[in-house]
Amino acid sequence: MNSHLPTALPGCLLRPWRAADKDDLVAQANNRKVWRNMTHTFPHPYTPEDADLWLAIAANPGASLQLAIEVDGRAAGGIGAISGEGIFQATAQFGYWLGEDYWGRGIAGAAARALADRIGSEGLFARLEAQVFEWNPASMRVLEKAGFSRDAVLRCAATKDGRIIDTMLYSRVFR
Ligand SMILES: CC(C)(COP(=O)(O)OP(=O)(O)OC[C@H]1O[C@@H](n2cnc3c(N)ncnc32)[C@H](O)[C@@H]1OP(=O)(O)O)[C@@H](O)C(=O)NCCC(=O)NCCS
Numbered sequence: 025m026n027s028h029l030p031t032a033l034p035g036c037l038l039r040p041w042r043a044a045d046k047d048d049l050v051a052q053a054n055n056r057k058v059w060r061n062m063t064h065t066f067p068h069p070y071t072p073e074d075a076d077l078w079l080a081i082a083a084n085p086g087a088s089l090q091l092a093i094e095v096d097g098r099a100a101g102g103i104g105a106i107s108g109e110g111i112f113q114a115t116a117q118f119g120y121w122l123g124e125d126y127w128g129r130g131i132a133g134a135a136a137r138a139l140a141d142r143i144g145s146e147g148l149f150a151r152l153e154a155q156v157f158e159w160n161p162a163s164m165r166v167l168e169k170a171g172f173s174r175d176a177v178l179r180c181a182a183t184k185d186g187r188i189i190d191t192m193l194y195s196r197v198f199r
Contacts, residue, residue: 025089029142031134038091038103038139041082045092045099049075052101052123060185061160062121087113089148093122093135100126103135105143105152114150116143118196120166132163136170144198151198155191157184164192172196 029038041049050072052058059068067074082090087107092099101122108115118140122132143149155178156163164174172194181191 025091025142025146025148029091029138031131031138033130033134035096036131036134037094038135039094041079041090041092041099041102043079046072046075046079048099048123049078052099052125053121055124057124058121061157061163063119066121088116089139089143091139093120093131095126095131100131101135103139105139105149107149116149116152118152118154118172127162132166133169136166140170140172140196144196147198149198151195153193153195155181155193157182158190158192164194167194167196170196 027039031037050070053066053075054068054070056068059066059070082102085104088105090102090104093101093103101120103120105116105118107113108117118136120132120136122135140152143152152172153175154167154172156167173196175193175195178191178193180188182189
């Protein structure tokens with residue numbers, strides 16, 4: 025998906041990451057409150073070198089999708105779907121994050137809805153899934169607004185911020 029994908033929110037669209045996003049990326053990603061809800065692949069502190077690495081990965085996503093969430097012309101966060109392999113090739117791990125400056129305006133919900141709908145309409149994956157940490161009800165709501173439903177509670181599934189926590193497994197399927 026190389027083109028711009030509109031969302032239902034004016035001024036908010038999804039598009040490929042650009043080298044020029046580096047400063048916005050570091051500014052928004054270098055936040056413990058963001059890190060605390062992400063997997064171990066998301067660093068903290070988030071340095072300019074981390075941004076370089078990410079922008080190189082996002083430039084060559086292979087079968088996966090990695091897009092910037094643009095708000096009023098600035099990169100405000102990221103959203104993507106990481107393709108599974110082998111027997112899981114039709115499943116993608118769906119994920120997103122938004123800089124704290126942008127929280128509470130319906131942006132993540134609109135972004136998740138737009139990308140999940142497009143993946144379904146283009147038949148890119150049969151199943152999208154996401155694991156949300158037990159302390160993140162806002163993200164559970166984002167997934168519900170994007171058409172996902174809860175499959176299971178995975179007890180003691182993750183270790184984050186020094187704690188062993190449950191994760192909530194959400195999915196959306198297209199057949
Ligand atoms: C979670 C996150 C994506 C939400 O982004 P956002 O743009 O503020 O989300 P939205 O405004 O679209 O929707 C948030 C929803 O959660 C609800 N919500 C917020 N805090 C809540 C809480 N403590 N309990 C229950 N619902 C809550 C909001 O009311 C809203 O629902 P509504 O539209 O029905 O009113 C953003 O805070 C973020 O990036 N956090 C850090 C990274 C992260 O958590 N990524 C997801 C990993 S699974």
